[in-house]
Amino acid sequence: MRVCTIVAAVVLSALPIVAAAQATTASPEPDGAALYRQNCRSCHGARGVPPARMLTIYPTLKTLADSTVQTRMTVDTIVAVLRHSRGKDMKPFADRLSPAEMTAVAKFVKTFASPAAGSTGP
Numbered sequence: 001m002r003v004c005t006i007v008a009a010v011v012l013s014a015l016p017i018v019a020a021a022q023a024t025t026a027s028p029e030p031d032g033a034a035l036y037r038q039n040c041r042s043c044h045g046a047r048g049v050p051p052a053r054m055l056t057i058y059p060t061l062k063t064l065a066d067s068t069v070q071t072r073m074t075v076d077t078i079v080a081v082l083r084h085s086r087g088k089d090m091k092p093f094a095d096r097l098s099p100a101e102m103t104a105v106a107k108f109v110k111t112f113a114s115p116a117a118g119s120t121g122p
């Protein structure tokens, strides 16, 4: 019983150290795919094709996977949209994502250009 308590105490006291170590050794490149899932997928769809339901709510939603849209967009223009918003429904993300995170998400959006993205629609 006593051993248990000591083990628990040691584990608990080590937790902040582990958390701090993770924070400092985190990879310099944020996970764009994960950030996209958390922040963009609900409207833009998992691979840049918006769900029909979302199009009824936001009729201006673009198919980010569309080849014409992909040709027009660069990582920089996507980041600019994230910084400054677009239209009335694409809100700015500057208060939620760091510059590095916005770049990582933008790079992930550019991966939709690959044919593996599947159907892109008209």
Ligand code: HEC
Residues within 6 Å of the ligand: 036, 039, 040, 041, 042, 043, 044, 058, 060, 061, 062, 069, 073, 077, 078, 081, 082, 086, 087, 088, 089, 090, 091, 093, 105, 106, 109
């Ligand atoms: C609430 C729904 C919603 C969310 C969440 C959302 N968007 Fe959008 N997004 C829109 C709509 C609507 C537009 C079209 C705006 C317009 O042109 O009127 C748009 C436009 C864009 C465009 C411009 C496309 C073009 O034609 O140039 C980009 C890039 C974009 N979104 C990326 C993202 C990324 C990356 C995220 C996540 C960080 C995100 N969006 C999250 C609704 C959303």
